[in-house]
Amino acid sequence: MATSKMVLKCAKTGRLFFSTEEATEHAEAFGKDYANFDEVALDLKVWICVETGRPAYTEQDMQRLKMRDPESKTWEEKTIAYMMELQKKKDEIGRRKDRFLASVDQKKLEILSMKSHGRQRSAKALYHTKATGTVEAAEAWLAENADSPDVDKLSDEFLNGVFGGGADVAMGEAGADVEMAVVDDRKVGDPNPPEIKESINQELLKQVMEMGFSELRSEKALYKTDNVGLEYAVNWLGDHSEDADIDLPLLKPAVPKPKMSDKDAEAKLLELQRKLREKKAADAKEAEKEKERERVEYTKRMAVAQEAFKQDEAKRAIEQIQREKSEHERHKAELKETLRQDYIERFGVEPPEKEEGAEIQEKSGKDKVAFFLNKLKKTYFATDKEGLKTCLSTLKIYIKNMHENPMEPKFKTLKLDNKAFQTRVAPFDGAIDLLDALGFEKKEDCLQQRKSVPDGFLCGNATKFIDLILGQM
Structure with missing residues (x-):
C-alpha cells in the first residue's frame, strides 16, 4: 500500500514542501531556525497563476505577485490536494522522459549531443532511425526535421506512442514518493467533520447563526478565522460567499504536528545535516571512483597510442635508412661506371680488378x-x-x-x-x-x-x- 507523502510548512517562512527531501535541503541551507516544520491540511487554499503557473499561499502573496509581475493577471483558487496531484503528474512525466532517454543507445546519444544537437532531439532521432541503428541515419533524420516545431519536444502524445499509452510507472517504485489523489466525496447538506465541530467556539457559533448564516457556513467561518471573533467570521463569510464550495463541508483536518522545542529542532537539524553529509560523501566517493576508472582507461589508451607511434617511428627510420643506402649504392655505382669509362678512354682497355682488401680500404x-x-x-x-x-x-x-x-x-x-x-x-x-x-x-x-x-x-x-x-x- 502506498505511503502518504507529507506536505510540510516552514514555521519561519511559510514556504510549503512536498517532500521531506526538499524540507531537509531547506533546513540545511538556512540553519536551525528554519528546521521547524508543520504538517498542513490538504484543503488549505492556494492560488495558481494561469499565465505563469506560479503559486501563492496567501491572498496577500497573490496581491504582491500581481504588483511585481504585470503578466500575472488571472488566478485560480485551488487546494494543497490539487497541487500534490499536479506535482504527481509532473513527476510522472519526468520519469517517462527519463525512461525514454535511457532507452536509446547511450554512446550514440552522447556522440550526437556533443555535436550540439541536444539530448531530447538526439534521442528522438535515434528512436525514429532505430531500424538502421547508425549515427549517420540519425543525423540525416535531424537534418530532414530541423524545421519541425516539435523536434525538441517529448510531448505526451509522442511518449504515449513510444510506451503504448498512459503512465507505466510501477506503483512499487512510485508509491513511496507520490501522494495519491484525495477522493472528494463531499455533498451539499453533509455536516462538517467532528474534528471541525469540536474546535469551534460554541458561543461565537450561536452569535453567527443568529445573524442568519447556516450552521455549516458559520462553522467554516469560525474555523478559518481560528475563533478570533464575530467580526472576523462575518468578514470571512462576506469575502467567500461566492465560493463554489461554500456550502460543502470542510475536509477532515490533518492531525496537527506538535511544535518542536529548540532542543528538538536543533537535534533534527543535526540529523538532517548528517544525512546530507553522508549522501554527499557517498556521491563524492562514487564520483572519485568514476574519475579513477576514466583515468585508468585514458592511461591504457595513451599507452597503446604511444606504442603504435613508436612502432611507426621505427618503421619510418628503417625505411629512411634503406632509402639512404639505396641512394648511396646508386651514386657509388654511377661513380664507378664513370671512372671505368674514363679509364677505357685513356688506355683503351678495361681497368684491372681491385683486390677486396684494397677496395674496402677506400671506403x-x-x-x-x-x-x-x-x-x-x-x-x-x-x-x-x-x-x-x-x-x-x-x-x-x-x-x-x-x-x-x-x-x-x-x-x-x-x-x-x-x-x-x-x-x-x-x-x-x-x-x-x-x-x-x-x-x-x-x-x-x-x-x-x-x-x-x-x-x-x-x-x-x-x-x-x-x-x-x-x-x-
Whole structure:
C-alpha cells in the first residue's frame, strides 16, 4: 500500500514542501531556525497563476505577485490536494522522459549531443532511425526535421506512442514518493467533520447563526478565522460567499504536528545535516571512483597510442635508412661506371680488378661499418642466428660504452684474453674488422682505441645498424 507523502510548512517562512527531501535541503541551507516544520491540511487554499503557473499561499502573496509581475493577471483558487496531484503528474512525466532517454543507445546519444544537437532531439532521432541503428541515419533524420516545431519536444502524445499509452510507472517504485489523489466525496447538506465541530467556539457559533448564516457556513467561518471573533467570521463569510464550495463541508483536518522545542529542532537539524553529509560523501566517493576508472582507461589508451607511434617511428627510420643506402649504392655505382669509362678512354682497355682488401680500404668509415655488419649478417644469419645475436649485442655494449664515455680509458681498451670477448666476438669473421673501422687497433694483448676521442658519428651509426639487424631477428 502506498505511503502518504507529507506536505510540510516552514514555521519561519511559510514556504510549503512536498517532500521531506526538499524540507531537509531547506533546513540545511538556512540553519536551525528554519528546521521547524508543520504538517498542513490538504484543503488549505492556494492560488495558481494561469499565465505563469506560479503559486501563492496567501491572498496577500497573490496581491504582491500581481504588483511585481504585470503578466500575472488571472488566478485560480485551488487546494494543497490539487497541487500534490499536479506535482504527481509532473513527476510522472519526468520519469517517462527519463525512461525514454535511457532507452536509446547511450554512446550514440552522447556522440550526437556533443555535436550540439541536444539530448531530447538526439534521442528522438535515434528512436525514429532505430531500424538502421547508425549515427549517420540519425543525423540525416535531424537534418530532414530541423524545421519541425516539435523536434525538441517529448510531448505526451509522442511518449504515449513510444510506451503504448498512459503512465507505466510501477506503483512499487512510485508509491513511496507520490501522494495519491484525495477522493472528494463531499455533498451539499453533509455536516462538517467532528474534528471541525469540536474546535469551534460554541458561543461565537450561536452569535453567527443568529445573524442568519447556516450552521455549516458559520462553522467554516469560525474555523478559518481560528475563533478570533464575530467580526472576523462575518468578514470571512462576506469575502467567500461566492465560493463554489461554500456550502460543502470542510475536509477532515490533518492531525496537527506538535511544535518542536529548540532542543528538538536543533537535534533534527543535526540529523538532517548528517544525512546530507553522508549522501554527499557517498556521491563524492562514487564520483572519485568514476574519475579513477576514466583515468585508468585514458592511461591504457595513451599507452597503446604511444606504442603504435613508436612502432611507426621505427618503421619510418628503417625505411629512411634503406632509402639512404639505396641512394648511396646508386651514386657509388654511377661513380664507378664513370671512372671505368674514363679509364677505357685513356688506355683503351678495361681497368684491372681491385683486390677486396684494397677496395674496402677506400671506403669511408660509415661504409666500412655498414660493410662489416652486412658481412656478419650474410655469414651467420642463416647458420648461427643465436651466436650472431650474442655477438652483435656484445659489440653494441662495447660501442655504446665508448660513445657515452669518450674520456674513460677503460672503455677504450678491449682485452683479447677476456672470456666474453673470446667466446662472443672473436670467433665471428668481420667482428674485429668492425672494431678496427671504429678506431680500435691491435696491441700485444688488447685492442686499443687509436684516437684520444672516439668518432661519435661512427659509433652512433654502428649502434643504429646493429639495432636494425637485431630488429630483423
